[in-house]
Amino acid sequence: MINRAKTIGLIGLLVFYVGLRTQAQDVHFSQYYANPLYLNPSFAGSIICPRIVANFREQWPNQSGKYTSYSASYDQHFDALSGGIGVLFLGDRAANGTVNTNAISVIYAYKVDLSKKVAMRMALQATFQQKTLDWNKLLFGDMIDPKYGYVYETREDLKYLSKGIADFSAGLVIYSDKIYGGFAVNHFTQPKEGFLTDDDVFSRLPMKITAHVGAMFNLNKHKSKTTKRIGDMSISPNLIFQYQSKLSKGAAYYTMNYGAYFNVYPLTVGVWLRNGLTNVDALIFLFGLEYDFFKVGYSYDMTLSSLNGSGGSHEVSAQFKLPCPVKERRIRALNCPSF
Secondary structure, eight states, X not given: OOOHHHHHHHHHHHHHXXXXXXXXXXXXXXXXXXXXXXXXXXXXXXXXXXXXXEEEEEEOTTSTTOEEEEEEEEEEEEGGGTEEEEEEXXXXXXXXXTEEEEEEEEEEEEEEESSSSOEEEEEEEEEEEEEEEEGXXXXXXXXXXXXXXXXXXXXSOOOEEEEEEEEEEEEEXXXXXXXXXXXXXXXXXXXXXXXXXXXXXXXXXXOEEEEEEEEOEEOOSSOOSSOOOTTOEEXXXXXXXXXXXXXXXXXXXXXXXXXXXXXXXXXXEEEEEEEOSSSEEEEEEEEEEEETTEEEEEEXXXXXXXXXXXXXXXXXXXXXXXXXXXXXXXXXXXXOOOO
């Protein structure tokens, strides 16, 4: 039987490990433009009309501690506010629900026309996040019979730890009819989210920086930019860089993502290559279907790193575009991929 000192040490290691896994890296979605407010808060109101988006992701299903993430958002441009308003909900279950995170954000994105063909949106995002640690899902030393392998009830004083924090982010996007680019800074106040300590080294939420650029080239003979017809074609190359500062002496999170979409309305196919700092991480395949006000997408992350037996990642998205106020249809919308 493991003595109490060793048990406490095991608990400490488990909490430390879970803390690193959940603090060192934000939730990741591979359908970047199917979750626009998560990619960059400046996308709030960018298509002018009201938009509802839902996303679900299952990461590493073959691993014992898989990760499940989901999000939902609403955004719309309001001419009276000179910008867009957005609401984003994010949920994440890490290590089969040992650590659960729920967050809700409100966003305002101010729009300004830089010229007749170029516009800019600048956004501020305020978030409330609640994170919980369920100790009942952890395994302690006094639960294991070293001879027979039986699992008993623990005599440890189990706790259900919870921590709520306020968080702030900002973003900017500049776009024309064909080219768009921007950047976002998440967690720029780096709030303390530690369960057992408020130590600056271990408890602060690391800042994340995202920079993205892309283009949309229509290959159609007709000149309409708003009406889509069966068989309309376009191609869209994209580049996304993401960096999340390191926690304590751990490694920073760094990815360079190269992608392209090819659209033949109502179908979209896409491929992304995600590179880490020292290795190729994953190849992402995407398929999307769009019809009128509704879009649905599926993507699969084929793992190329040392986790190639993890089962990859599966992601599904759905988008609904609601009727647009008549007077706001004349406002320049951002023309970028939907997935």
